[in-house]
Amino acid sequence: MSDDQRGSFGIHGTGDTSGYGGLVRNQVSPGSTERPFGGYFDQVADDLERAYPDFADAIERIVVDRGELTLHIKRERLVEVALILRDRLKFENCLGVSGVHYPADTNRELHAVYPLLSMTNNQRIRLEVSVADSDPHIPSLVEVWAGNNWNERETFDMFGIIFDGHPGLTRILMPDDWQGHPQRKDYALGGIPVEYKGATVPPPSERRSYK
């Protein structure tokens, strides 16, 4: 998911030598899960497999972590799977889309995460689609869940993911003429040093930080 982390402090090149920099920590995020998934997740997976013959091809991997089911889906299949989930499995609510930027995940830098809710069955699952930074296109789900309209605009605004087929993909929170997408990891937080009682406090992104 992310790079191996070196040392205990987050800021490089500041001349700060007070921390031990030789420590290498390997970050492993939860990998794929094999059946049984536990709870209603097996039922959901079975139902989806039955209702959608191309299941094996469309789903890249399934992760069950901390009691939550995530289906990683190929973006070409997203709308098809979403329709099946809505109409056949009764996931009538999509609770928006949350973008995540993983610069270290080569060719899958931008992730879009859709939490789904079935009010009929009181079930929750999550869809995740990953695309490359160089080709940040994901089909829009506004046709499936109309309530995703503003959420997709927000994710476009903040991450630059382009939702193809969205009825009007404009910026929503930032001004129309804003440059860049603020919540990407390569977008600096900004801020200015502040003087307080004679000492200078650097902006948050340049302070010493811990990993």
Place this chain on the structure above:
Amino acid sequence: MSTYVDPYASSRETTEGTVFSVTGGDWDSLVTEIGQAKEERVVVNMGPQHPSTHGVLRLVLELEGETVTEVRCGIGYLHTGIEKNTEYRSWTQGVTFVTRMDYLSPIFNETAYCLGVEKLLGIEAPERANQIRVMMMEFNRISSHMVALGTGALELGALSPMIFCFRERERVLDIFELVSGLRMNMAYVRPGGVAQDLPKGAIAKIRETVAELRKNFKDNEKLLVGNSIWMKRTEGIGYLDLAGATTLGITGPVLRSTGLPWDLRKMAPYCGYEQYDFDVVTADSCDVYGRFLIRIAELEQSLRIIEQACDKLEKSEGQPVMVADKKIAWPSQLAVGNDGMGNSLDHIREIMGESMEALIHHFKLVTEGFQVPAGQVYVAVESPRGELGVHLVSDGGTRPYRVHFREPSFNNLQSTSAMCEGSMVADIIGAVASIDPVMGGVDR
């Protein structure tokens, strides 16, 4: 894209696709344009600064006479980058940021965030901490509904309810101040529990306040429930049925006004809500009046929950309000002093005078924070406005990798067009007020 040119949203082609710019216009050119148009169509900007838009919300209305044919919302005026900022602070410091999003329901923001962090850590807050959280959340629901009802009534021209509602809200804020030291933006709920235990005599004061609130809510109700002028302004206004609400992802009182008893406190209990006896209030009128009645009735349900929480809190007196793990729990219980919340004097005496190790530990935990195992979670709580969800991603470090809030105000505000198109201009005010959007939450 079609060849249709929208006069109010010019478009240009960029490398990222078509970009639309919604702009205002010059009055002269507007008059000329209206003169050329065959139909009687006027576009009016309502807001961003307008007394009836619940904060800095801009509504672009297209009118034919008094009838609204199209409504578009312009938001983003209160965007503060809270989600981005949390990525540069420790997990505990994040609480201080998220509490400022939806400023009318700070405890809900904090609790949702902390439940997310706790789920990532795989820990659970102690029982007494959950009881305090439930009590504080229900008080917060009351104070938030008080603003919704008061300002909603004010916007439709009723002045007295606003004065009464803010008077009752003040009593609730006094409780917040008594318990946390602050009236809003408390940062009181922390990962692993709450910042400090209830002060001495708090339960007695809370019981007293509950009795007062219950009595005064009755007076408030008499002002508006069944009031013929009020009903003329609210009945059948802002109609949105169940199919519309689910399609648009609407939750909270607006969803319950369609008759669906969907409340996360019942459907997916958190913080021990399954132990409390209360009813989910619904209406079946799908309109502004129904949402108003729901909020009125939810006040009483919140009072019921608070009373039960008080009973539980009396029994759990002396139990911990923070997890026992010293690598996560703040080194000391904080205390409310003359100048607000801070470290207790006993703790300062210990770290400064008695134990070097305690000082080191305190310093490490406060500056460095704690590491959270890598992964992602989505946790939701029932805020006064609906499902407040938080999507947290950790990369294993001491800071969040990504914090995203699924804000009920943001999602519910999308229904403005569905509720208002075809209605009168004056009815927009009531419809928007019944959604109860808080722009701090919408824009984050």
